Amino acid sequence: MLAKRIDIGADTLGDPAAAFWGRFPARKVSLVPTPVGLQNSKYVLAKWRDGEYGHARAAGLQCVHNGTEIAFRLEWECEKAAASVIDNDHFADAAALLFPLSDLAPLIMGAEGAPVSIWHWRADRPKAARLNVATGIGTSSLTRNATTPVETKAVHHGGRWALVYRRALEARLPADDAAKFTPGGHHRLAVAVWSGANAERAGLKAYSPEWVELELEA
């Protein structure tokens, strides 16, 4: 997909309800439940082997940049929003974008020596994505020198979440653990969505099994 370069201010860029998004068709990204065999826990295997998870079947993805900032807009169906965690068995809706930090990084959570960067948004902490680095299933940890914050804004309307991630195009130094974007450059990303009402968390999620190829307009 092509991320158009547009002349628009940061505030509007970060607004999932802004009218300009209507000018750019969303790329439909198919999602599937994480294979049960990849669940990194015998308990999760036993409990969810026959259970239904990964409720979201598809997400609409848009991406634009204005030369200094990049924004990703993700939209998916979620009938009833789960945006707060009050009781012990409550889980919040969540969504993540995953970017390889190495050409060899596998789509499923990276690998040793081939890390991935994950922008993890959760409905109960809605204003910024948690930035994680992972080198395999079960290894994600907060990026230690997260110098380049990713702001998020989400709205739930008409049974759908619309969420925008916004970040400076150029990662501030040190940027070893940050996804890098260059106008004219080619990039890849993957998408994951968790349904809080279904107690989805960790590997219980829907994810895009194929990379989404992204080109940034120069």
Next chain:
Amino acid sequence: MDSKEIAAWQVGREIGGEIVRPKRQLAMVFDLNKCLGCHTCSIACKTQWTREEGMEGMWWNVVNTVPGQGTPKGWEAMGGGFTPNGNARPSRIPGREEFGDAWQFNQSEVLYEGAGKEAHLTPKNFKGEKPSWGPNWEEDQGAGEYPNSYFFYFPRMCNHCTHPACLEACPRGAIHKREQDGIVLIDDQKCKGYRFCMEACPYKRIYYNHVRLVSQKCIFCFPRIEQGVAPACARQCPGRLRFVGYLDDEKGPINKLVAQWKVALPLHEEFGTQPNVYYVPPLSPPKLDADGNPIPNEPRIPLGYLESLFGPRVRDALAVVEAEKAKRSRGEPSELMDILIGYKWPDDLFPDFTKDPATLHRGGEGDA
């Protein structure tokens, strides 16, 4: 398997059908005949470890009156642990109301706002509603009909299991079992608050911290253990019923009570996690008939109930304690009675952890 090849996170896990055991295992034995239900253990733990925001409703140690639903409410029927063939048994996460949580009271209305003559202190749960349960809701309730009503106090904490269901459940490897002493710890830097551990633990002794967004539980006072100091619950116990030591120490009270005298039994062994807290079951006076006369060989606390907690071995354990007690009352020596009485405190209760915490050097401000 060569223990040198074992990584710390593997201890307590099943690998190739075998459970990787720690080099040594710390354990506790609770003599239920001595528990007076004073809750000093729970308070000792609370003041030591769970005073921070987000921990208000946490009782890593709790003393329930049984028979009863316990803490959290109905925990014994929630599942978790392992099936007899070793598969994880599905369960659920207990809710805050089931744990009891920390109630809020209208102190300022009653005490400071002039309504003290009309308003009374009333608790509200985390939803702002009248509580329906608490961590000690059934205090002194028990079961049975007068004159054969009965109950006993039942302290519970994390069992620091040899095959911890919590550890196996965590997809992040955030829970580990220490190789040097088998203490099971949650690394709150690695924990992401997924709460699979709370689901998998069949004893339901793990809490969720809604401020720090991590799961938390008893840590067997490992910083005290490392200094030769007994866990707070054990050292503070006025009934002196909590023995602490290594399972393999043949001269220590734990090994003697568990392995040699076989009077200390694990709780719900059928949950399959191999718990390391053991209980000396409670003796009870005989039942009374309609005329108020004792019925021989019919203890007030039904054996069936004790079997439901401690399994069939409880009959033998009670018989041994009864026999040794009888010996002692005839003036004969009994090693078992001497151990259970615990004449010398703290040496007889936790011989490896006798240091007085007041004598410790505490690093702090002004220290180099």
